[in-house]
Amino acid sequence: MGKTGKTIAEKIFSRACGKDVKAGDYVLADIDRAMVHDITAPLAIKAFKEIAGDAKVWDSSRIIMAFDHQVPADSIVAAETHKKLRRFAEEQGILNYDVREGIAHQIMVEKGHVRPGDLVVGADSHTCMYGALGAFATGIGSTDMGFVFATGKLWFRVPETIRFEVNGKLEKYVYSKDIILKLIGMVGADGANYRACEYAGDVVRKMSMAQRLTMSNMAIEMGGKAGIIEPDEETRKYLKAIGVKEFEEVHGDDDAQFSRIELDVTGMEPQVAKPHRVDNVVGVSEVEGTRADQVFIGSCTNGRYEDLKIAAEFLDGEKIAKNVRLIVIPASRSEYRRALEDGLIDIFIEAGGIVEFPCCGPCMGGSFGLIASNEVSVSTSNRNFIGRQGSPEGKIYLVSPATAAATAIYGEIVNPRDIR
Numbered sequence: 048m049g050k051t052g053k054t055i056a057e058k059i060f061s062r063a064c065g066k067d068v069k070a071g072d073y074v075l076a077d078i079d080r081a082m083v084h085d086i087t088a089p090l091a092i093k094a095f096k097e098i099a100g101d102a103k104v105w106d107s108s109r110i111i112m113a114f115d116h117q118v119p120a121d122s123i124v125a126a127e128t129h130k131k132l133r134r135f136a137e138e139q140g141i142l143n144y145d146v147r148e149g150i151a152h153q154i155m156v157e158k159g160h161v162r163p164g165d166l167v168v169g170a171d172s173h174t175c176m177y178g179a180l181g182a183f184a185t186g187i188g189s190t191d192m193g194f195v196f197a198t199g200k201l202w203f204r205v206p207e208t209i210r211f212e213v214n215g216k217l218e219k220y221v222y223s224k225d226i227i228l229k230l231i232g233m234v235g236a237d238g239a240n241y242r243a244c245e246y247a248g249d250v251v252r253k254m255s256m257a258q259r260l261t262m263s264n265m266a267i268e269m270g271g272k273a274g275i276i277e278p279d280e281e282t283r284k285y286l287k288a289i290g291v292k293e294f295e296e297v298h299g300d301d302d303a304q305f306s307r308i309e310l311d312v313t314g315m316e317p318q319v320a321k322p323h324r325v326d327n328v329v330g331v332s333e334v335e336g337t338r339a340d341q342v343f344i345g346s347c348t349n350g351r352y353e354d355l356k357i358a359a360e361f362l363d364g365e366k367i368a369k370n371v372r373l374i375v376i377p378a379s380r381s382e383y384r385r386a387l388e389d390g391l392i393d394i395f396i397e398a399g400g401i402v403e404f405p406c407c408g409p410c411m412g413g414s415f416g417l418i419a420s421n422e423v424s425v426s427t428s429n430r431n432f433i434g435r436q437g438s439p440e441g442k443i444y445l446v447s448p449a450t451a452a453a454t455a456i457y458g459e460i461v462n463p464r465d466i467r
Contacts, residue, residue: 052300094193
């Protein structure tokens with residue numbers, strides 16, 4: 048009996064281990080890049096010091112730090128934490144983007160810290176976003192990150208792969224956010240537990256990198272260990288644009304073993320995840336008329352220029368409803384500058400919106416933009432759990448930038464197709 052081909056995930060782990068491995072194997076793998084931010088770094092550093100004492104980290108050039116959750120510091124405690132992290136990064140020679148560049152996940156991608164075929168870990172669950180570049184990227188706990196800091200390695204169980212084949216014809220104002228919500232609704236919040244989610248099909252191949260990043264970002268919302276898109280011309284174009292010249296693409300074999308889930312998007316309407324589960328997904332027509340108190344456009348899921356442009360096209364020349372607060376947060380300084388130069392920020396401000404500095408904002412129940420009891424947030428972020436954006440008595444509906452912008456204008460959830 049001949050050898051079975053390998054998935055992208057199996058090939059990346061085989062390279063990282065220096066030997067032939069397959070799904071189900073337990074392996075100690077070499078890490079290519081590691082990321083921490085202002086919330087997870089303190090515990091990672093504590094664990095590292097318990098393991099390594101006063102030693103240096105395994106390779107400071109492979110560790111990236113950024114502050115994005117509590118920025119600028121919203122309390123004395125946060126300020127003291129930031130000070131300690133700055134000192135650690137300086138002592139260790141770690142690249143620290145501090146508060147200057149935006150959300151860590153966007154920074155990791157746009158600054159060229161992730162390449163196809165890499166094994167990347169981050170002390171944040173949405174690290175899986177980097178898989179849009181053909182890497183295996185996954186979130187880990189802070190204690191595990193302490194071990195990575197000390198050794199540059201980590202134990203894994205090589206995951207099986209689920210390939211999501213997305214084909215058909217996208218309808219007007221249906222985007223990758225709608226597709227990933229639909230898939231999560233199909234398989235459930237634990238339907239891909241510890242699996243590598245691989246997105247493929249004609250629809251995915253036609254997506255821009257911004258749209259792909261949204262897909263990969265939310266693999267964790269169905270339990271996925273990673274969200275991978277096979278490298279292609281779009282990947283190469285994006286890497287060239289950000290100055291990444293040397294990389295080695297990893298492609299799955301035709302005879303690799305994986306599960307398959309198919310979705311035909313033809314005729315699919317914009318999707319909405321209702322409170323309080325990301326897999327509680329319905330078509331927008333089922334929730335039309337739901338009053339909104341706040342609309343949030345941003346986050347590592349949908350805070351890129353392309354997302355902002357989609358929203359601005361709806362809001363141009365319009366005013367937000369009197370009952371609505373609109374908060375717009377670009378994902379990074381780079382995305383902010385591009386939106387500023389193209390006049391998108393003016394559109395948001397003229398419409399009555401509030402534009403904030405690049406950060407996570409209300410996505411983590413952060414330092415601003417929180418909702419009160421019995422209020423509704425319509426959000427382009429990735430989670431709608433109880434208390435995620437403020438009061439545990441509040442409700443969060445997850446949508447695309449188009450649906451969010453349309454909702455801001457009317458003060459209630461509407462189908463973006465009905466107003467354009």
